[in-house]
Structure formats: C-alpha cells, structure tokens
Amino acid sequence: MIIVIDGLNRHRYDRLLDEMFALRARVFGERLGWDVNITNGREIDQFDTLDPAYVIGVDDDGQVVSCVRALQTTGPHMLSEVFHEILDGDAPLRSATLWESTRFCVDTETLNHGKSRNSVSYATCELMIGSLEYAKNSGISDIVTVIDPIMNRVLKRSDCAPYDYIGKTTPMGKVSAMAALLDCTDERINRLRAFAGITDDVFVSAERAEQLSDQSDQFALSHNLFGLGTETRASLYAR
Amino acid sequence: MAVIDLSKLPFPDNDLEKFLDSVCETHELDFAAYAGMNPVTQTVHGFVNYPQEWQTHYVNQNYVNRDPTLLLAKRSIAPVDWQRLRQEPSFDMVFSDAHDFGISDQGLTIPVRGPFGDIGLFSVTRKCSAHDWALLKAKILGDLQQAAVHLHDHVIQSEALSSVLGPPALSAREIEILQWTAAGKSQQDTADILSISHRTIEVHLRSAREKLGALTTAQAIGRAISRGLIYPA
Incomplete structure (x- = not known):
C-alpha cells in the first residue's frame, strides 16, 4: 500500500522515513553507485530539508519497500540545482502543473521476481500508480522524473513508457541518469493498473495510516518484543 | 511580521484584486486570498477579496501568525484541503470567528514555492455540500495551480530585490x-x-x-x- 508523507505529517513517521533513507542508501549509494552522501547508512540530501512529499510503498508487515520524492518545479528542485549535466547547461522547465520526482526506487533485495504482491514489478507499478494519482489529484498534469536506464526499461515494460525525455542521458556512478516526462492522465494510470492487475485504491486507509505512525507502531513494538531491531529503535527514540 | 496591503501599492498593468474576483467568478468560488512570504524581508503580502470587516478582524486578532491555512499549508507541495487541518487547535479559533463573518471553513490552500525561497499561499473557499466541493475541486485544481503561480510570480517580480535577480x-x-x-x-x-x-x-x-x-x-x-x-x- 502507498502512504504519502509530507511536511504536515512527517513528525509522526520517523520510522518509515528512517527505513526510506536506508533503502535509498542501499539503492543509490551501493547498487547504482551514484555520488550521494551517506551518513550512518542513510542517504539524505539538501532537498530532504525542503519539505518534499514522499510517496512510500509499505508491505503488509508495514516495512518500506519503495519510495519516491516529489518537489514543485517552481521552486528549488534537483534539475534546477544539481542535475546540470543532464540539462547540458540549459534552463529547466518551470510550471505550476509540473512536479519533479527523484530518488524513485524499490527494494530489489527483499522483493521477489514475478508479478505477485511481493514482487519488484508489483511494487514498482503500485508506486507509479500512487505517485501519478497523488499528482493528478493535486491538479498536476505532468511529472519530470530523474531515473536510471534500468528504471526506464521497467517503465516501458509496465506499459508506462515516458512520452519524452529532457536533456541527455548522463553518466552518474555505475549507471547513467536521464530526465523523463510522464503525463498524469487517467489513460496512463489505467494502462499501469491493467498491466499490474491492480484495481483497488492503492492508498492506505486513515486507520492503516494511524497504525503505521510512530505512536502506535505495532510492527516496531513486536520487533522490540523479540529483541529485533532494538538498535534502530533506540537511535530513533533518542532523537 | 508586517502585513502589506498590495491593493494600496501601484501595479501598472494588472489589478490583483480584479484577478481574485475573476478567479472566483470563473471557478464558482466565494472568496480568494493570497499571502506571499518573503524570506529576505520577513514580510507577508496580503491580498484578499473577503469582506472588509473580516479583514479588519483578522489583522486585529493577529491571525496571520496563527492561521493554519498559512502556517501549516506552506509545508506541503500539494494543495491542502482545510479538512486536513481540522484537528489543529488554531483551526477552531480562526474558523469559529470566520463563521460569524459568513465565511465557510470549506476551502483549500495552494502553496507555491519560488526560486528564492519565497512562498506564496493562494486560498479559496466555497460554501456547498461536501459532495459538490469534491467535484468542483477535481475540475478546477489545475487552473487554480496556474492562477496561484501567476499571482505569486507577479507579486515577487514587482519587488525591487527579485526584479534585479530577474525572471x-x-x-x-x-x-x-x-x-x-x-x-x-x-x-x-x-x-x-x-x-x-x-x-x-x-x-x-x-x-x-x-x-x-x-x-x-x-x-x-x-x-x-x-x-x-x-x-x-
């Protein structure tokens, strides 16, 4: 299921955010070898201090399996500030109805292959549907997303091919990065839903969102009972 | 923070209050308001078409420093339906007063982030059933996003500092x-x-x-x- 965490509710979701930053460290730091800052196994950059919106996929146990970060293109965002090479010195797009999505990733270590609920393919589609619907419901018409060629192939295979690209594909660590354009239309969302066989609402219910919050985090409590994950919890509660 | 009434400042080609009126008329809304926050000068530029009595009351009560539709909504990247702010104590305070002035607590705020760390907040309100509100919202949100950025850019560009930095x-x-x-x-x-x-x-x-x-x-x-x-x- 998908949960959206932004500047208004992030104080209630320390655990989910911490797991997300750890996932980003594994994906962008280790797997893709991008030049990112990793501290204590967490990848956090300057844009995370700007109150972005995070669209996060959690599995049935409440663990983070996918995430993406969204920012408005009218203000500071990655293509305007740090991804100069992709734009080759050109000015970035800036529009009220265009969002930028960055740090799109899924946990390929814990998820399996195939198309079941616990597969990479399902998690990717669910996250795509969640982020496109969140944007569309906010009056956004298009998304410019910074992705690597592997994610680009995954999008194409999921019947969600970008309709165009901005700038040029640029070497970045072990792989390269590119800026792709996606429309937030019902047609695209329906194609994705048909491909993944997802017909239900992908967003968590208010009740589930409450369960996932730090105050009533049953997943964290049960792990603490068995002495698992105590180190992570201790560092979280110490803040 | 000081409140600057933009209607008293000269704008050569554009009348911002008329712009708010036309947004309300086009999109079936009761009232619209814009507040721009400049991080450099620490000022709030207010511009609304609410009834004059409510504007006076709002300023006298210093609501600009408590209003959750400004202070909380600015942390979102998406439009914030005021429904989401209802559990805030400050929401009741502002909106029980607003009710006495005939202003609905059904509305939304569109946060705009500008390139210089400037933030604009464009709010609209409409008294109608929750069902009609949901339908209206889905229909007009894209247009409202564009109106919000247009208004914000106009206000920021009219400032001496930002016009030097250029569009x-x-x-x-x-x-x-x-x-x-x-x-x-x-x-x-x-x-x-x-x-x-x-x-x-x-x-x-x-x-x-x-x-x-x-x-x-x-x-x-x-x-x-x-x-x-x-x-x-």
Missing part, C-alpha cells in the same frame, strides 16, 4: 517552440517539425508562458519578442 530563463527548446509559434505554426505543425510529441510541445509552452508571466500563448509571444528572445516573424 527565470527560457530553455533552448522553449525558445525554439515559441519561435515556430510566432511564425504561425500550430502545435501539431511544430511537433512534426521538431519530431517530438504534441504533449512535449504543450509542456514546454506551458513552462514558457509561466516563465514570461503570460496567461496565454499569444501574450507569451508578445513578451518574448519585446525581450528579444525570439524574432518577429
């Missing part, structure tokens, strides 16, 4: 598309000439219009020519 630059693709449009080509023609999709043309044109502070493509062409960005064709 955002156009990209090579945006200039190319404006040039073909000025030459009389349709969007489809331009798409064919440049071998890109119609949607790509649209996303660049929309971006170019907004960077030029124009509401229509024709207006954008005029501004691009007058700034020497494209040639008259």
Whole structure:
C-alpha cells in the first residue's frame, strides 16, 4: 500500500522515513553507485530539508519497500540545482502543473521476481500508480522524473513508457541518469493498473495510516518484543 | 511580521484584486486570498477579496501568525484541503470567528514555492455540500495551480530585490517552440517539425508562458519578442 508523507505529517513517521533513507542508501549509494552522501547508512540530501512529499510503498508487515520524492518545479528542485549535466547547461522547465520526482526506487533485495504482491514489478507499478494519482489529484498534469536506464526499461515494460525525455542521458556512478516526462492522465494510470492487475485504491486507509505512525507502531513494538531491531529503535527514540 | 496591503501599492498593468474576483467568478468560488512570504524581508503580502470587516478582524486578532491555512499549508507541495487541518487547535479559533463573518471553513490552500525561497499561499473557499466541493475541486485544481503561480510570480517580480535577480530563463527548446509559434505554426505543425510529441510541445509552452508571466500563448509571444528572445516573424 502507498502512504504519502509530507511536511504536515512527517513528525509522526520517523520510522518509515528512517527505513526510506536506508533503502535509498542501499539503492543509490551501493547498487547504482551514484555520488550521494551517506551518513550512518542513510542517504539524505539538501532537498530532504525542503519539505518534499514522499510517496512510500509499505508491505503488509508495514516495512518500506519503495519510495519516491516529489518537489514543485517552481521552486528549488534537483534539475534546477544539481542535475546540470543532464540539462547540458540549459534552463529547466518551470510550471505550476509540473512536479519533479527523484530518488524513485524499490527494494530489489527483499522483493521477489514475478508479478505477485511481493514482487519488484508489483511494487514498482503500485508506486507509479500512487505517485501519478497523488499528482493528478493535486491538479498536476505532468511529472519530470530523474531515473536510471534500468528504471526506464521497467517503465516501458509496465506499459508506462515516458512520452519524452529532457536533456541527455548522463553518466552518474555505475549507471547513467536521464530526465523523463510522464503525463498524469487517467489513460496512463489505467494502462499501469491493467498491466499490474491492480484495481483497488492503492492508498492506505486513515486507520492503516494511524497504525503505521510512530505512536502506535505495532510492527516496531513486536520487533522490540523479540529483541529485533532494538538498535534502530533506540537511535530513533533518542532523537 | 508586517502585513502589506498590495491593493494600496501601484501595479501598472494588472489589478490583483480584479484577478481574485475573476478567479472566483470563473471557478464558482466565494472568496480568494493570497499571502506571499518573503524570506529576505520577513514580510507577508496580503491580498484578499473577503469582506472588509473580516479583514479588519483578522489583522486585529493577529491571525496571520496563527492561521493554519498559512502556517501549516506552506509545508506541503500539494494543495491542502482545510479538512486536513481540522484537528489543529488554531483551526477552531480562526474558523469559529470566520463563521460569524459568513465565511465557510470549506476551502483549500495552494502553496507555491519560488526560486528564492519565497512562498506564496493562494486560498479559496466555497460554501456547498461536501459532495459538490469534491467535484468542483477535481475540475478546477489545475487552473487554480496556474492562477496561484501567476499571482505569486507577479507579486515577487514587482519587488525591487527579485526584479534585479530577474525572471527565470527560457530553455533552448522553449525558445525554439515559441519561435515556430510566432511564425504561425500550430502545435501539431511544430511537433512534426521538431519530431517530438504534441504533449512535449504543450509542456514546454506551458513552462514558457509561466516563465514570461503570460496567461496565454499569444501574450507569451508578445513578451518574448519585446525581450528579444525570439524574432518577429
């Protein structure tokens, strides 16, 4: 299921955010070898201090399996500030109805292959549907997303091919990065839903969102009972 | 923070209050309000078409420093339906008063983030059933987003500091598309000439219009020519 965490509710979701930053460290730091800052196994950059919106996929146990970060293109965002090479010195797009999505990733270590609920393919589609619907419901018409060629192939295979690209594909660590354009239309969302066989609402219910919050985090409590994950919890509660 | 009433400042070509009225009229809304926060000067620029009595009360009660539709909504990147703010103690305080002035607590705030750390908040309100509100919202949200950025950019660009920093630059693709449009080509023609999709043309044109502070493509062409960005064709 998908949960959206932004500047208004992030104080209630320390655990989910911490797991997300750890996932980003594994994906962008280790797997893709991008030049990112990793501290204590967490990848956090300057844009995370700007109150972005995070669209996060959690599995049935409440663990983070996918995430993406969204920012408005009218203000500071990655293509305007740090991804100069992709734009080759050109000015970035800036529009009220265009969002930028960055740090799109899924946990390929814990998820399996195939198309079941616990597969990479399902998690990717669910996250795509969640982020496109969140944007569309906010009056956004298009998304410019910074992705690597592997994610680009995954999008194409999921019947969600970008309709165009901005700038040029640029070497970045072990792989390269590119800026792709996606429309937030019902047609695209329906194609994705048909491909993944997802017909239900992908967003968590208010009740589930409450369960996932730090105050009533049953997943964290049960792990603490068995002495698992105590180190992570201790560092979280110490803040 | 000081409140500056923009209606008392001179704006040569645009009347901002009329702009709010026209947004309300076009989109079936009761009232609209804009508040721009400048991080450098630490000021809030207020501009509303609420009844005068409510404006006076709002200022007297110093609600600008407590109003959750400003203080909380600015941390979101998406429009914030006021429904989401109801559990805040400050919400009841402001809106039980607002009710006495005939102002509905059904509304939303669109946060706008500008390039200099400037933030604009565009709020609209409408008294109607929750069902009608949901339908109206889905219909007008994209237009409201554009209105919010248009208003915000206009206000920020009218400030001495920001006008020195200048408007955002156009990209090579945006200039190319404006040039073909000025030459009389349709969007489809331009798409064919440049071998890109119609949607790509649209996303660049929309971006170019907004960077030029124009509401229509024709207006954008005029501004691009007058700034020497494209040639008259």
